Amino acid sequence: MAKDLRSFIKQIATVMPDQIRMITDVVDAKFGITCIAEKLGQEGKFPALFFKRVKGSSLPLVINLTASYERLALALDTSVNEMVRSYGQRQGNPVPPQIVTEGPVKEVVLKDEEAKLSLLPIPYHNELDAGPYITGGILICKDPETGSHNAGIYRHQVHNDHQLGVYFQGTHDGGYIYRRNSEMKSPTEVAIAIGHYPTFMLGAVSRLLGMGGEFGEAGALLGEPVELIKAETVDLLVPARAEIVIEGTISPDESRFEGPFGEWPGYYVAEGEKPVIQVKAITMRKDAIYYDVFAANQEHLVLGSLPRMGSIYRRVKEVVPGVVNVNVPAHARTHCYISIKKLRDAEVKRAAFAALQTEPDNLRVIVVVDDDINVFNEPEVTWAIGTRFRPEKDLLVIPDWSGPGGLIPSGWESHPDGKRTPVMVSVMVIDATQPAPPLHYPPRARPPKKQVSEVQIDGLLHPFDPSLVES
Template sequence: MTAGVMVIADPETHVTNAGIYRHHVFSKNTMGVWFLGAHHGGLIYKKYQKLGKPAPIAIAIGHHPAFVMGAVSRLQGIGGEYEAVGGLLGEPLELVKAETSDLLVPARAEIVIEGEILPDELHPEGPFGEWPGHYLGADSVPVIRVTCITHRSNAIFQDIVASGREHLMVGAIPRAGSIYHAVKSVVPSLRTVNVPVYSRMHCYLSLSKERDSDVKKAAFAALNTEQENLRAVVVVDDDIDVFNGEQVAWAIGTRFDAAEDLVVIPKWNGPGGLLPTNWESHADGSRTPKMSSAVIVDATKPAPPVRFPERTRVPMEHVESVKLELLQPFAAEDKERWLEQAT
């Protein structure tokens, strides 16, 4: 299952966390759950594991797109996803108590699978084609024992095409919003954030730089929001459209000096996970998990009062002064005359 939103509550604070995790179905009443790094669901599971108790969970399948987007947003601290969903919906998310636990689950979900993560049982899982575009996994994961399934009449089973464009968009768009809020709280001059769908490992930030230190502060705030997946943060000035890859590339080519403006952060990601570079591949086909690096690319102009060369542009007042009604249409006889001259 690739689009199920798993709900789990912290045993200490009772705060509810929701997130999408992949679930390999093992049998009629057992499935796996794959956690990575700082996934809040995984941190909560470990608390139950230390207590020697199973962790009650519920998996909601099929709901409004805002529910999926809110569930995969990266929020500070454990919990808050239901509130994020309500913000996207423009109204509170309707909830109802689960059948076999005290968890609150979406009342309008198509299907709800209830169960518990066993504290002392693992099962081989994968490999699985994940969003970076490679098959990874083939590891042992915690086991969920299913206790109850409820559904609407003629329920719709929602799925996400793994490693497809939908998978990339579901991850990129909400994370960009989470990064925006995290960076904005550190660098108020932040303008725009783009986590490009074609490369979710990258993040482009534009800001109106007031101090040269703004770049590193903004970049580290972004990296700490999406710790497992971001590999490169590119920071540009506010005259660059971060949704235009050509403009970002131009800024790197004209405002970035690798000797001074590149920061390499060793051993930032991993060990292991979804990115192939977090694994050491061997000739026999086996892999060993390892750490890998991240980079910060400062493609901004120097902060004031330094004067940097201006971009070449046609002044806007000249563009607006053009009188389009005076332009003559390119008639057929003009075309024939032009072709004759050309030959």
């Protein structure tokens, strides 16, 4: 069966039924949806939430679908432990997309005045957000130089029924394409695809070298070619199995104030004048499901982190073949833990630099550890820093590595009048590995490994009997 948003929802409901919950009460898209998700998050729960009825729209909505590594690992058909390696390996083997002439995303075609954004249940997410935002849309546009399609997730404020904002950050390709077109006084044609199999979203957020290639990447992660179909009003190919596609153009000389909006570092950042998308058409399935990402929350982080980890793993592997695993923790996407089977001391810096090159704007702290450390178990990473890191030798600070600016507040200097100016930011590398070869260190103290592996926990543990301690 071809993979899409609904096939994934069905898969979760079948394989991990506890991980999806349905709400049948009518809920307001203005904070109602995110407040329910937030309340659950405060209890440490991040199930996918399917809202059957959203006030003012006939479409249901799913949020938090991609808020857990366990579910993303399922989408990749692997385990959390293996997902980074699996991602990195598949990234090297793109599967070209397939062009089709029919697809469910064309069941409803609305053009011009009929194409109203208010038909969609677009939520307000965080308290000070300037408006409803499309947070899970994949923006597709074409490189004017090569004609190749590029895709990435970008935030879109809803300005009114027919206009959206777009925030192109730093060096991202979407922004490059827009700026190139604008220099030539040409409009940029765009399509925003909403709702697909999660690996499609992951593919769009991959750190690929050069422009475009995301559809091939998504195919590699999906395990089948992405089906593409011609858009109605713009010269672009769009995913035929998406739930919804919004088509439009960005004029080279129109801008509008966008933001504030709560971003992944957990702050309202990057408000200002931004380009405007004029909506030309909306095409969708007749029973379309609206896919939303809970911005500035776990879902935003998890969805952003896995493509980074996978991309970093692949790039580190090119220079340090003994790389074992990479973790960019969702709660601190500024950090990156890399475990390596080290042959030579020089490999630590090589691994760290490859990670920093892959993810130049957002990483602040790189920790390199040996292969006995599970980078997904942070107490082990901390233990390695505590017992193997010698600050006077093993700390490297790289001043002015990235910026100026960015989404992390330390990339900005605040002034008494409330204004902020962008500054360069520094990064640090912590070498928490043992010196190579790792023979100088005494063995780690542990009970006999073989005997531990033979212990059967099932049937061994019983409820404690309080009568044993009654005086």
